[in-house]
Amino acid sequence: xxxxxxxxVDDSPAMRSFIRRVIQLCDFGTCEFLEAGNGVEALATIxxxxxxxxxxxxxxxxMNGEELLxxxxxxxxxxxxxxxxxxxxxxxxxxxxxxxxxxTSYLKKPFTPEAMRQVLEETKLLLDEVxxx
Amino acid sequence: xxxxxxxxxxxxxLDLAVTExxxxxxxxxxxxxxxxxxxxxxxxxVVRFEGDATGLLELRVSESSAKELAASFLGIDPPEVDRIxxxxxxxxxxxxxxxAMVSIAAPExxxxxxxxxxxxxxxxxxxxxxxRTYEMESECLEVGLSCSFTDYSREH
Numbered sequence: 001x002x003x004x005x006x007x008x009v010d011d012s013p014a015m016r017s018f019i020r021r022v023i024q025l026c027d028f029g030t031c032e033f034l035e036a037g038n039g040v041e042a043l044a045t046i047x048x049x050x051x052x053x054x055x056x057x058x059x060x061x062x063m064n065g066e067e068l069l070x071x072x073x074x075x076x077x078x079x080x081x082x083x084x085x086x087x088x089x090x091x092x093x094x095x096x097x098x099x100x101x102x103x104t105s106y107l108k109k110p111f112t113p114e115a116m117r118q119v120l121e122e123t124k125l126l127l128d129e130v131x132x133x
Numbered sequence: 134x135x136x137x138x139x140x141x142x143x144x145x146x147l148d149l150a151v152t153e154x155x156x157x158x159x160x161x162x163x164x165x166x167x168x169x170x171x172x173x174x175x176x177x178x179v180v181r182f183e184g185d186a187t188g189l190l191e192l193r194v195s196e197s198s199a200k201e202l203a204a205s206f207l208g209i210d211p212p213e214v215d216r217i218x219x220x221x222x223x224x225x226x227x228x229x230x231x232x233a234m235v236s237i238a239a240p241e242x243x244x245x246x247x248x249x250x251x252x253x254x255x256x257x258x259x260x261x262x263x264x265r266t267y268e269m270e271s272e273c274l275e276v277g278l279s280c281s282f283t284d285y286s287r288e289h
Contacts, residue, residue: 011248012221012224012225013221014203014206014207014218014221014222014225015225017207017208018158018206018207018208021207021208059246059248061248087232088228088229088231088232088233088236088246089232089235089236089244089246090232090233090236090240091235091236091239091240091241091242091243091244092240092241093241093242093243094243108233108236109158109229109232109233110153110154110156110157110158110229110233111157111158112157
């Protein structure tokens with residue numbers, strides 16, 4: 001069985017811990033978790049560990065989620081895993097902006113384990129399609 | 134006058150945001166209740182917002198409720214929760230409630246939220262024009278809100 005390597009990017013250790021627990025609860029599969037407190041740490045972790053999926057907050061110090069997406073979109077080499085934005089701001093403007101920047105999905109906080117599982121399953125399908133292409 | 138959102142809408146959105154956040158992320162029920170007035174002390178977290186509406190939201194819970202909520206959020210026993218975790222979780226709770234409130238109130242709006250600030254013990258809390266109380270299993274949670282709205286008719 002495949003182990004999914006999931007990078008959780010959020011400046012709140014409590015929120016990172018919650019997201020990890022929800023993914024474990026939602027029976028998504030075998031997962032290995034990586035964590036980063038901002039976009040800069042996330043980019044370093046992506047280069048070092050090549051996660052399958054990135055879950056990122058938007059409002060973070062040092063480098064926010066929007067900048068992280070911009071940098072990832074501009075990359076021509078290196079790992080470019082799908083990015084799921086997990087944020088309290090679910091206004092249409094914000095969601096649309098993040099999807100245009102390259103996010104594959106948008107999960108609004110608060111969220112249920114079922115909603116988390118759904119975005120992860122959708123991302124898994126996307127990854128399978130890429131692998132089969 | 135042309136505003137994207139009004140105070141009535143913001144307050145209804147606040148009720149929904151508190152109920153949804155507590156139920157979904159903290160596995161707790163919280164329903165609007167008559168103003169009870171929490172005892173002094175407790176933990177206060179403040180989130181400021183600006184955009185189509187500008188203001189702040191202050192969330193206040195007692196120390197014991199904060200510990201219970203933090204334990205529930207983190208999935209650990211209350212005695213294992215330390216002060217740093219309690220403050221971090223209270224800040225996140227205020228952030229989620231504020232973000233959900235403005236998103237429900239004005240889905241087409243534009244808002245920017247400040248990082249949550251947990252007040253030091255004894256630090257003066259900001260003055261809020263409206264205070265709402267929510268009843269949980271054994272105690273209450275208090276949310277203060279101050280808000281002004283961008284009037285777009287004045288911009289042209």
